[in-house]
Amino acid sequence: MKLSRREFLINTTVAGGGLVLGFHVPELIKAVEKTLVAGTVHTPNAWVHIADDNTVTLISARSEMGQGVYTSMPMLIAEELNIDLAKIKVVIAPPDPVYTNALLGAQITGGSTSVRDGWEKLRIGGAQVRTMLVTAAANEWKVDASQCRAENGEVFGPGGRKATYGHLAEAAAKLPVPKDVVLKDPKDFRIVGKPVHRLDTPSKVNGTAEYGIDVKLPGMVFASLEQCPVIGGKVKSFNAAKAQAMPGVIDVVEISDGVAVVASSYWQARKAREVLSIQWDEGPGAKLDTASMMAGIHAAAATAKVISIKKTGDAAAVLAGATKTVKAEYELPYLAHATMEPMNFTADFRGGKCLLIGPTQFQQGAQGAVAAALGIKPEDITLKTTFLGGGFGRRLELDFIVQAAQISRAVGKPVKLLWTREDDMGHDYYRPMALHRMAAALGADNKPTALTFQLTSQSVTQRAFGLAKDTLDPFMAEAAVAPYAIPNATHDLVIHDTGLRVGYWRSVSHALNAFANESFIDELAAVAKQDPYAYRLSLLGSQPRFANVLKLAAEKAGWGSAPPAGRSRGIALMEGYDTYMAQVAEISVEKNLIKVHRIVVVADLGRMVNPDTVEAQIHSSVVFGLSATLHDQITLKNGRVEQTNFHDYPVLRLHETPPIDVVLVASTEKPGGIGEPATALVGPAVANAVFAATGKRVRKLPLTPENIARA
Numbered sequence: 001m002k003l004s005r006r007e008f009l010i011n012t013t014v015a016g017g018g019l020v021l022g023f024h025v026p027e028l029i030k031a032v033e034k035t036l037v038a039g040t041v042h043t044p045n046a047w048v049h050i051a052d053d054n055t056v057t058l059i060s061a062r063s064e065m066g067q068g069v070y071t072s073m074p075m076l077i078a079e080e081l082n083i084d085l086a087k088i089k090v091v092i093a094p095p096d097p098v099y100t101n102a103l104l105g106a107q108i109t110g111g112s113t114s115v116r117d118g119w120e121k122l123r124i125g126g127a128q129v130r131t132m133l134v135t136a137a138a139n140e141w142k143v144d145a146s147q148c149r150a151e152n153g154e155v156f157g158p159g160g161r162k163a164t165y166g167h168l169a170e171a172a173a174k175l176p177v178p179k180d181v182v183l184k185d186p187k188d189f190r191i192v193g194k195p196v197h198r199l200d201t202p203s204k205v206n207g208t209a210e211y212g213i214d215v216k217l218p219g220m221v222f223a224s225l226e227q228c229p230v231i232g233g234k235v236k237s238f239n240a241a242k243a244q245a246m247p248g249v250i251d252v253v254e255i256s257d258g259v260a261v262v263a264s265s266y267w268q269a270r271k272a273r274e275v276l277s278i279q280w281d282e283g284p285g286a287k288l289d290t291a292s293m294m295a296g297i298h299a300a301a302a303t304a305k306v307i308s309i310k311k312t313g314d315a316a317a318v319l320a321g322a323t324k325t326v327k328a329e330y331e332l333p334y335l336a337h338a339t340m341e342p343m344n345f346t347a348d349f350r351g352g353k354c355l356l357i358g359p360t361q362f363q364q365g366a367q368g369a370v371a372a373a374l375g376i377k378p379e380d381i382t383l384k385t386t387f388l389g390g391g392f393g394r395r396l397e398l399d400f401i402v403q404a405a406q407i408s409r410a411v412g413k414p415v416k417l418l419w420t421r422e423d424d425m426g427h428d429y430y431r432p433m434a435l436h437r438m439a440a441a442l443g444a445d446n447k448p449t450a451l452t453f454q455l456t457s458q459s460v461t462q463r464a465f466g467l468a469k470d471t472l473d474p475f476m477a478e479a480a481v482a483p484y485a486i487p488n489a490t491h492d493l494v495i496h497d498t499g500l501r502v503g504y505w506r507s508v509s510h511a512l513n514a515f516a517n518e519s520f521i522d523e524l525a526a527v528a529k530q531d532p533y534a535y536r537l538s539l540l541g542s543q544p545r546f547a548n549v550l551k552l553a554a555e556k557a558g559w560g561s562a563p564p565a566g567r568s569r570g571i572a573l574m575e576g577y578d579t580y581m582a583q584v585a586e587i588s589v590e591k592n593l594i595k596v597h598r599i600v601v602v603a604d605l606g607r608m609v610n611p612d613t614v615e616a617q618i619h620s621s622v623v624f625g626l627s628a629t630l631h632d633q634i635t636l637k638n639g640r641v642e643q644t645n646f647h648d649y650p651v652l653r654l655h656e657t658p659p660i661d662v663v664l665v666a667s668t669e670k671p672g673g674i675g676e677p678a679t680a681l682v683g684p685a686v687a688n689a690v691f692a693a694t695g696k697r698v699r700k701l702p703l704t705p706e707n708i709a710r711a
Contacts, residue, residue, distance in 0.1 A: 042169035044132050045177060046098040047077050047125040054153055054166030056081075057089040061099040061118065063109040063361050064092060065388035065395070066620070067675045068613035070200045075609050076118055079191045080126030080184060082150050083165070090199055092385045095363035109361040110396055110504065112577035112673020115609050119671050120183075127181040129172070136171040137163055186607065186668070195612035200387070212358035212386045215346040217414040221250055223407045224269040225417060227258040227427055230282040230639035231501060235259060239277040246272035253410040256373075257399065260407045266418050285499060286639035293498040293636070294331065297435045300496035301456040305470055307495065309453075309477045313488030315441075318450035322441030326527050330438070330516045331700045333633035335431035335505055336649060341389020342424045343400040347407070348414035353380045354405055355414075359388035361395040369398040370405045392624070393504035396464075397429050425649060426641045429503025430634050432458040436516035440486075446528030447539065450488040453480060455513060458502045459495045470495070479510040479576055479680065482517040483546045484539035500636065506624055510576045510680035515701065518572040518684035523697060532688065533559050533571050545604050545669075546573060549582040552663055553602040557584035567597055570688030572681050577673030579605040580665075583622075585685040586658075589693045592705035594630060596658040596686060601678055603662070606669035614674050615662050621678035622660050627652040629683040631702055 040052050049057040058074035070090055078085045093099045093107075100106060102121070103113040130150045137155040138145040140163070148157045156162045186193070203209035228234065238259050240252035248268030253260050259276055263269035319325060345358035347370075354374060360366050363383055371378040388395055404417040419427075434457035441450040461467040461475050473495065480491050505511075525535035533554045540547045550573050554560070563569055566588045573582045586598040601618050608614050631650045635642045643649040683701060691697050696711040 040170065042173040044129045044169070044173050045125050046093075046096070047122060048081065048129045050165050050169035052166045052169070054164040055089065056083055056087070056153070056165060057091060059093045059099075060090055061093045061107070061122075062101070062114040063359070063385050063388055063391070063395075064200060065109070065359070065361070065391035067114070067617055068198055068610060069109070069114045071196060071198045072115055072609040072613060073118055073122060074199070075191050075196060076122035077126035079189060080123045081130050083153050085191055085196065085199070087153070093363075094385075095367050095383050099363075106365065107363045108365075108396065109391070110393060111508070112579075112675045112677070114673075115671045116578065116673055119607075123183050124181060127183055128177055131178050131181050132172040132175045133165055133168050135175055136168040137161075140168070140171065192609050193607065193611070196610050198613065204387075210386045211341055211389050212344045212346070213341055213389065213418065215357050215386065215416060217346060217348060217357075220346065220414040220416055221262050221264060221411065222266040222269045223260045223262045223404070223415050223417045224266065224273040225255075225258050225260045225403055225407075225419070225423070226273050226276055226278060227423065228280045228282060229426065230280070230285045231427060231641075232285045233280045233282040236279040236281045238279065242275040242277070243272040246275065250413075251411045252276070253407060255403060255406040255410065257403055260403070260417070262407065262411050262413075262415060266416075270420070282639060288499050288636050288639045290635040290637070293433060293500070294435070296498055297433060297456050297496055300494055301435055301437055301454065304456075304494045304496055306454070306492045307470060307472050309472065309480050309491040309493060311490045312486075313450070315450040315452050315488040315490045318488045319439055319441045319452065322450065324442040324527075325439060326442065326524055327437075327439045328520055328523055328697075328699060330436040330519060332434045332512055332515060333635070333701060334433050334500065335628055335632055336425055336428045336634050336643070337390070337392045337394035337503075337505060338425070338632075338646070338649060338651060339390030339392060339394055342421055343394070343419040344417060345401045345404040346414065346416040347401075347404040349374065349405060349408040350412070352376055354382070354408070356381060356383040356401060356405065357386060358401065358404070359386050359391070359395055360398075360401060361388070361391050361393070362398065365396070365398050366401045369402050373402045374405055374409060392506040393508070394428065397503055399427075421646070422644045425643050425645060428634075429501050431505030432460065432502040432512075433498060434512045436512070438516060438520045440520070440524055442524065442528065446530065448484070448486045448524060451486045452489070453491045453517070454494065455480060455492075455509075455516070456494040456496055457509075457512065458497055460502050460504050460508075462495065463501060464503070475504070476509045478508055479513040479517065479574055482521065483543055483573065483575065484521060484536070485541040486539070506621070507576065507676040507680040510574065510677065511625070511628070511683060514572065514574045514576075514680045515683045515687070518574065518681070519687055519697070519699065522570070522684075522688045522691065526691070536571070536573055545580040546575070549573070549580050549602040549604050549665065552665070553582035553584050553600055556602065556661060556663055557586065557598075557600040559584065564597075568689050568693035570685045570690070570692055572685040572688060574677065574681050576677035576680060578670065579603055579672030579674055579677050581677050581681055583678070583681045583685040585682065585689045587686060587689045587693060589690060589708070592708040594686065594690065594703055594708075596626060596630075596656070598658050598661065599682065599685070600661045601663070602665065603674065603677070604665035604667055604669075605672035605674050606667045607671050608664065609671070611664060614664060617674045618662050618678045619660050621676060622682050623652050623657055625679035625682035626656075626686070629686050629701060629703055630656070631704070633702055
């Protein structure tokens with residue numbers, strides 16, 4: 001462990017209101033304990049830090065971007081440690097292999113994996129520390145450990161003996177970590193599964209919560225970066241004379257992604273950036289436009305290599321001999337992440353080492369990318385993760401972090417790089433454009449006897465992680481196979497690179513594939529002249545979790561009874577991230593304008609850690625998904641993204657947001673993810689309601705008046 005990390009921890013610990021970052025490395029704890037007012041800090045494992053004064057700090061291994069891990073992760077530890085959650089400190093973990101997300105293979109926050117990854121891991125961590133504290137007390141009192149119990153920050157023993165966790169922590173930390181510990185029976189849970197108010201709310205209300213955009217360092221300067229208007233373009237030449245003459249300007253530097261103006265304040269840097277004169281080599285991206293890119297996808301769907309996702313029976317043969325067939329194609333646009341907090345990061349490079357502070361979903365990736373860009377070792381990089389003002393997958397990317405580090409190295413000062421909203425919109429890693437081609441054969445009972453599903457789109461995983469060409473990308477196959485009992489089915493994908501960089505977007509391919517599958521099953525029900533809910537239910541076979549959420553959603557929404565005058569309903573069903581979900585949308589349409597009056601969501605996500613956060617996440621996901629469903633698309637002309645800000649890439653406003661009724665199914669199954677599935681399902685639910693209202697099947701998102709008129 002290098003000195004820079006030790007110094008960083010000490011500095012952030014003693015600073016008023018700073019975060020205490022705890023490492024599991026013993027040498028680091030020794031360096032920190034000398035400065036802590038609380039006294040010596042002991043670390044029985046990577047998740048728990050106990051000071052002599054009985055202060056307990058729990059570590060959240062995942063970044064907090066509004067989804068509640070700052071509360072849910074510590075809840076899992078505190079449950080087994082038998083401590084009051086309200087009395088402990090919580091911090092976001094530093095980069096370290098011990099905090100690797102086992103479901104994603106790195107220290108990544110994404111994929112609705114936080115609770116699924118931590119469900120046993122963190123409870124075991126809490127139980128280990130509890131066991132070690134009890135053993136330490138038993139050793140001190142010379143009694144059998146079975147005579148002792150840990151409760152609310154103290155260990156109690158025979159004869160009225162008791163000792164605080166802080167008193168026992170030093171001895172406990174010296175004990176071997178037990179490999180096998182007994183976890184609580186869920187019936188004995190006192191924290192997990194109970195609604196808990198979020199621990200980060202007070203700091204966010206009183207303004208002490210630190211986001212990347214809030215970071216301040218002594219001697220810090222500000223940078224604003226001009227990037228090529230065509231993504232991938234490079235600087236040919238530039239003239240910075242006017243910019244350098246502007247008030248407050250410290251330097252103008254070229255880095256790999258453009259030209260940065262560095263100044264004493266952000267506004268000075270931003271205004272000086274406007275007078276830069278830059279000649280760009282726009283590269284091949286200058287030829288991109290939306291229409292030709294979608295045409296390329298259609299061509300690839302017909303001619304490119306097909307990769308199998310799943311095959312059952314012989315769908316092609318059944319379709320060839322069928323008397324009743326249904327075919328449809330669905331198109332989905334590029335989408336931006338549109339986080340409320342634009343991309344930003346603070347970097348301080350000096351003496352061959354780099355301090356990074358800011359919002360990221362990928363700590364190890366940030367370390368590695370900056371190390372490669374600066375030509376230093378990853379262990380010479382210290383990274384502190386702040387709260388994220390939205391992530392949605394955008395902050396898995398590392399471009400803005402590397403940029404901040406490169407600028408800091410160039411000017412020799414701590415630098416905060418701030419993007420504008422326009423920078424954000426025009427230089428995103430976009431949710432891919434997609435085409436689905438669907439076909440089905442219907443039997444005499446109008447149930448499907450065969451189905452073919454083909455997705456043509458880009459592979460984010462190829463770009464981000466080097467997935468080999470013509471290899472199945474599992475993130476493209478999410479929700480591709482719907483739950484319906486169809487004896488002959490093929491599910492394929494075609495990977496086609498349109499030339500624009502793409503990234504993981506909230507719900508990833510679930511949103512693409514659920515829109516196609518749930519729209520198409522609705523089309524089959526219409527051809528069969530059957531109720532869409534009843535038709536789905538008849539195809540679920542022996543799948544009780546699917547059937548249950550579908551029934552509950554229909555019941556809660558009043559399916560089967562007439563909706564209020566002028567309104568119509570649509571329904572959709574999906575499993576994503578081990579969560580089973582059904583949604584019903586109630587809408588009206590006037591002059592091709594949609595008003596969403598109500599959304600009903602039923603979710604079976606197995607055991608829940610914090611039902612309060614679960615419901616909040618569903619509300620958030622529905623609002624996020626409705627923005628994309630009703631309004632949003634990224635289009636290109638001459639290689640330039642045409643959308644620039646929220647006026648032409650609108651997020652859902654309060655007056656557009658409908659009541660959202662949430663039903664959470666009590667379950668003893670393993671936990672599922674909840675941060676994303678509702679985003680994927682709201683699109684087809686609303687589209688199916690539009691068909692019920694207008695008779696028009698809109699197969700292209702967003703559901704704008706123009707797309708409805710063309711349907």
